[in-house]
Amino acid sequence: MFLKQVANDNTGCVSYVGYCFSCKAGFVIDPLEDIEPYLQVARDSGISITHIFNTHIQADHMSGDRKLAEKTGAKIYMHESAKVNYPFEALKDGDVIPIGNPRIRVLHTPGHTPESISLVVAEYPKNSEGLVFTGDTLFRGNVGRLDLEGAGTSEQLYDSIKRLFLLDDYIAILPSHYGKSQCGVGLSSVPLSTIGYEKRFNKVVETLSDKQKFIENMKNQKTMEIPQYREIKNRNKG
Numbered sequence: 001m002f003l004k005q006v007a008n009d010n011t012g013c014v015s016y017v018g019y020c021f022s023c024k025a026g027f028v029i030d031p032l033e034d035i036e037p038y039l040q041v042a043r044d045s046g047i048s049i050t051h052i053f054n055t056h057i058q059a060d061h062m063s064g065d066r067k068l069a070e071k072t073g074a075k076i077y078m079h080e081s082a083k084v085n086y087p088f089e090a091l092k093d094g095d096v097i098p099i100g101n102p103r104i105r106v107l108h109t110p111g112h113t114p115e116s117i118s119l120v121v122a123e124y125p126k127n128s129e130g131l132v133f134t135g136d137t138l139f140r141g142n143v144g145r146l147d148l149e150g151a152g153t154s155e156q157l158y159d160s161i162k163r164l165f166l167l168d169d170y171i172a173i174l175p176s177h178y179g180k181s182q183c184g185v186g187l188s189s190v191p192l193s194t195i196g197y198e199k200r201f202n203k204v205v206e207t208l209s210d211k212q213k214f215i216e217n218m219k220n221q222k223t224m225e226i227p228q229y230r231e232i233k234n235r236n237k238g
Helices: 034-047 065-072 154-164 195-201 212-220 227-238
Strands: 001-007 013-020 025-029 048-053 075-079 089-091 096-097 103-108 116-121 133-137 172-175
Touching: 001 034, 001 154, 013 034, 013 172, 034 048, 034 065, 048 065, 065 075, 154 212, 172 195
Parallel strands: 025 048, 048 075, 075 089, 133 172
Antiparallel strands: 001 013, 013 025, 096 103, 103 116, 116 133
8 A cells, every 4th residue: 555645734734645556546534625636646656536534524624525526536435423514425433445455444533523533544455454544533642622613522532542542552643633733732743653652652641541530631721723613614514
């Protein structure tokens, strides 16, 4: 499997395009509004983008999911609980989706939003899983915020982080935000991590042994304002 990051350093948003070269099939995760980088990868690699995954409904930037779907004919995939006004393929916890050789397993990880999912990937059918796209659930250094309208609960986020930490330590974490992002607090400018690294250095880890302490910590977390986030999220809902 080939994998490329498409990032915006000014907003701290990062998306991904992956593909199976032998099968000529590709996928995009959390596409940004400018879809040209994904189309360029497809042209350069001679592949077709067939799957578009939204880990959740974004509130800090416009999504390019529908534009990309219209341009490529790819289907959009989201958790079945996502409340949007356009067609998508509904995902359930535990679903496994092969895209050529890569195999993607869906984990429902609510908290930042009720529909949030993480996507665990094995690069080849017989390989062990080696990486996870965590959306806004788990970042390098912190977790997703809970103070935006329509967010899930601290209890949900606690359970989701505990579930992610059951994955093997060597599994690479690929989040949807880093650095200057307003979707988390004090995020590292390095847009990748591992499960083992976060177990040791993530700011919330010390509270995971005490659920009530985690809940209180999330209530007291100071966050940055996202101007017009309601409007952005409503537009992303269609």
